[in-house]
Amino acid sequence: MTEKKDFLYPQKWLSKASTGDRVASELRMQIISGWIESGAILSENKLAADFNVSRSPIREALKILSAENLIRLERMGAVVIGLTEKDIEEIYDVRLLIESFVFERLIKIDTSNLVTELSKILEMMKIAIKYKDADEFSLQDVLFHETIIRAINHSYIKMIWDNTKPVMEAFILLSMRVRIEEKYEDFDRIIENHELYIEAIKTKNRELMVKSLHQNFDDVQGKVDDLWISQQTLSRGVEKND
């Protein structure tokens, strides 16, 4: 008998999502968390049976995951690629790239509204930490950066964000869940980083921005470790479906 596994992805974030999106979100979490191992082969029929839906939304989900480079669509089944440490470094390459670009644009425009909005989000993050709500914290963290990116109204930079966001969100979600329990003090540093970021935007200080961005980036190494912890935690005492 295999133990029933709860959803990894917060269901309340999916209030008005289609079945395909739900399946994609859940599969994404299962792949990134290591619950579904890389190399595994997913069949549409099997997934449809597992999720108790038809093949239509499953196909939709697989297309999404394929665009995110988490799986590779082949003739016979979708091969799980998974998320390696290299992938995470690469995602942060891209983040660094686009957020630097965004900052250069921000320098040229009025950012007072943006700063206000970011301050609000930061306060939300603090509350989330106070109540040890890793999911809410992750949501706000991602929203923080998305808000910055949206500020410059650049649809193609936004597109890059949209394409990397889901994987990043899942990754952050998983590592924060571990960290909020086992490395609670980390969050002070994260908050500090974000305050620095806001300050950089407010004062349009390029150096400060680079500094805060890189601190954020350095923080990733720890996050990678946490992902592995997360993967082991998940496997602990849970039987896997065949």
Added chain:
Amino acid sequence: MTEKKDFLYPQKWLSKASTGDRVASELRMQIISGWIESGAILSENKLAADFNVSRSPIREALKILSAENLIRLERMGAVVIGLTEKDIEEIYDVRLLIESFVFERLIKIDTSNLVTELSKILEMMKIAIKYKDADEFSLQDVLFHETIIRAINHSYIKMIWDNTKPVMEAFILLSMRVRIEEKYEDFDRIIENHELYIEAIKTKNRELMVKSLHQNFDDVQGKVDDLWISQQTLSRGVEKND
């Protein structure tokens, strides 16, 4: 009676593509060329009838175009967004961003094989010009830049490329078709630019790369004009379906 319109997208490039991909490629061309005007509303049923396929591949195509920001999926029908001058500028922002990033990586690795490959592609481009084959030229032009990007083996930079490529390809295709007839001499300059680019990679000369990239970028203004010419050419003497 409405005049039968040929395919805008080269059919031979779709040898092993699915129906959904074909429809996406064709619709993309129709949208970017202005044949389908922005603001138009596409219904899955109508498209299925037009293309003589079922709704499944149509849905697939619409998802693709939506990810490319060419349409916006809404409750009732997909609204055509189209490609504005701003979009094209933004695409080139992204190209500049990622190709600069790629160049920084190229400096650190052996690029002799890459240079050879690029030289080959460049010769193909010259032949295409000689025979006034705009489609072949566009194919090689896009391949040229893709080859450079692939050289650094960065899956997320590659992902950004994959996401912008289709729109760029369609745009280049349309403008080259006009230019090869009406501005044949332009192509000397384009070839020159690419030679400069190869030279920059060979000598790992950052300044030269920036120069050739920006020359490429400056060239875009002309391309935008050509797109409008292309749109008018297409409308000339052709009746549009209701």
Added chain:
DNA sequence: CCAAGTATACTTGTATACAAGTATTATAAA
């Protein structure tokens, strides 16, 4: 025991069917 060929149980891609919801249009009442 081994090899070749065939049957079978998969796979995806596309077409069709059905359900639920929305905008529009026509009708009826004031």
Added chain:
DNA sequence: TTTATAATACTTGTATACAAGTATACTTGG
């Protein structure tokens, strides 16, 4: 004439059906 209501003709989202192709496993002949 105007407004409210109801019928209708759309829309998408999901489920199911069918077709074509592929890998596997078995069977049959040597």
